[in-house]
Amino acid sequence: MREQQVHRVSGIILIVLSLTALLTVLSGYRVSFQPFSISTLPPQPDEGTQAHIFQLSIVALAPAILLFLATLDRKRPLRSARPLAIAAAAVALAFGALYYFEHHH
DSSP states (O other), X not given: OHHHHHHHHHXXXXXXXXXXXXXXXXXXXXXXXXXXXXXXXXXXXXXXXXXHHHHHHHHHHHHHHHHHHHTOOTTOHHHHHHHHHHXXXXXXXXXXXXXXXXXXX
């Protein structure tokens, strides 16, 4: 029973960290009131707090993924893989948005 609890908590941590990374990237850009217009915030001399939060959330994903996989329920792989899939999608969107915002705006 204890292993299931650790697995459940590590799945929640995966989702929270990946959504934190995504929301941090998206919060660095503001949408103006003109349709389809995105403008960046003025450049800062330091990377800023948002960049550090993004970096820390991505780094923290590694041990969370290892813990999640170590406690994986092999009897129900699809149910166990759901948090991993959600986290992977959020991280892919975060890196995609980061690439788009840095190279196209």
